[in-house]
Amino acid sequence: MPRAATNTAPGSGFDGNLLAFTRELRAEGVAAGTAEMLDATAAIGHVDWADRDAMHGALSATLAKSPEDMRLFDAVFERFFFRAAEGAALEQGEQIAAGQPGEEGADRIDIEDLKQQIAKGLREGPEGAVRDMARLAVAAFGQTQGGSGVVGVDVQRIRRQLGLRSEPQPDLPEGDHRAQGIPSDRLRMFEKEVRRELERQMIERTQTLPPSRPLGDLERGLPTGPAQDLAEIHKVVAQLRRKLATNGQLLKGQRRSNAIDVRKTVRASLQTGGVPVVLHQRPKRPKRPEIFVLCDVSTSVTSSSIFFLSVLHALHDSFRKMRSFVFIERISEVTELFDKERDFKKVSKAIATDAGVADVSGYTDYGRVWKEFLQQIESELHPRATVIVLGDARTNGRPAREDLFAQIAAKAGRTFWLNPEPKLYWNYGDSVIEAYGEYCNTFECWTANQLGEFVEALARPGSDPKHAR
């Protein structure tokens, strides 16, 4: 526990703690500079230090400056001060967990009764009761079966055992407190308290602070599986679309000097006796690419690729023409399907059942895909077309045929490859992304940010990636 030790080292005081806190924020990717630190120091001079909410408010207003930062800030704040408090308690050798309700009286809690009690407490009790409920649940759970040792797993296991869900469960008997469903914010609060309680117990058992765990990129990852809410996805898309729109404005502003439209200028000059008083300039229209998307829908990448396709289709307005293909072993066009259907789940189902990609093996065959794509589309490819491939470039031992891919890339103006795998795994095993990377721009694309970067690159006119390389 080296960090906890430096936090509480004599002489470091409050400034030291604030510094350590800011450093943790930076480590998680929040851009908190010196100016922010100074503001934070000034701000906390105006609030009550004993009031946790006020401290949180003052620090978040000065250190976190976007919704994304806010989220990270909350997590880091929680972690930092939880650890600081626990660390201090450990140093003083105090008993951390207060008396556990499970230890008194009955040596075995009636689980059915407990379920009802907790559900009722969550639905009707005051907010403060949630914490007691969490303690009760943890104590009961610890008795009936040992924990898995992983806090996150235990939290979910407890919730499942108690049968707590946010949606109504009509099959439960009348009078069951769970039948109407638990309000989801309450449920989240409950989970948080359970997590904290479990962590506290673990600290008490081991008498040390666990190493401070980074928040992990997974928490910021793209919404993948079809189980996830479409609304989430549309939020990401709406943001991207507005970004594209404002970017267009930006480009317009930068291009004030343009080529002169001679024909128009001369015609206008007739009004002023042949003197070209008013110069007319040729409008430079933003480039709206024609896009061909090739999407791997084999099992290894399905969720991310379909998500990606739906994003592209939502951005349809920004592109002149767009055609989408999905492939596993063979290739099949799904443009119409996406035009008709908005629902993410329905689309993925339709693709899985009747898009004509139901293959024998279910393993990607890139060589064959390039060949078929060339046969179908070659005549339509031209220098203003953009080809986007989404796939993990794992050939399953089949020939990669990068020569065919090179042909495609040569015909099209720009070629992008999006790989939903983290860069770490590229070129390991049967991944041949390097071979294809020769002919196109490769993008790592598994978080919303990376997707945003890619869409911006896509909408940026002019620059030809192949020549830039």
Place this chain on the structure above:
Amino acid sequence: MATAPSNASELADGLVADGYLADTQTALVAWLALELGKPVLVEGPAGVGKTELAKALSRVLGRNLIRLQCYEGLDEAKALYEWNYRKQLLRIQAESDDTAWTDVHDDIFGEEFLLERPLLEAITTEEPVVLLIDEIDKTDQEFEAMLLEILSDFQVSVPELGTLTAKSMPIVLLTSNNSRELTEALKRRCLYLWIDYPEASHELEIIRLKTPGLPETVAQKLIELVGEIRDLDLKKPPSIAESIDWARALLLLGANDIDAKVFRETMSVIVKHRSDLDTVAERIGVKLADANAASSD
């Protein structure tokens, strides 16, 4: 000027008395802005009361509100200052022929010929004001850069005149719908406040405050429904402004309960897209009818 609040909760009380129910974070940040003299960048979905906050603040603090509505293509001449060209022209013409050119030249670039636009006005008035720069994300980045000087040092440089410094410290609120990333430089100079859709209990209080005549049961059901609608995948989810409108509509109609019929009739107050209407009617309207049948059994 009204007495200045001495802490955040006093400010919050003042805002409530004025009809603006601020949560603790909002009140805290507003108060910090007052104390630290820093501008506040307020972000959040449309219709959660970002603009309203500035108006309420100006009333509570007894200051004038100066509002600059941003839009694409807003430039210095409209936001900061402009030379009064006509007046300058008149001044030159009124001059007799023998006056030296340099005299006139110095003369016509005086403060007398300066047309103050909102930003300049905000810092040159004697009485401190609340300056609201609304929807900053609608402007382009050049405009943002121009704001930096005024936001950090509260001064404006006019090339012909020199630097005009603030006579009073305005409270500056910038609002944004987060439609584009603002520059780091701007963010660094501001405190940040994110206003989201409020929690159910908080929204209920707002409804009570705004439409006191509405029966309690209706208000509760309304909040519940709005919450459910927000969870749907809509193009434009209903905001607080829309909840209040709906509450007012229900009050006008004298509704005692929100059943399927009332819901269908008044739905257009909160849902404002054709496709959204269908979704909501399908998902929520049906549920309401069911609930009714069940209760009448």
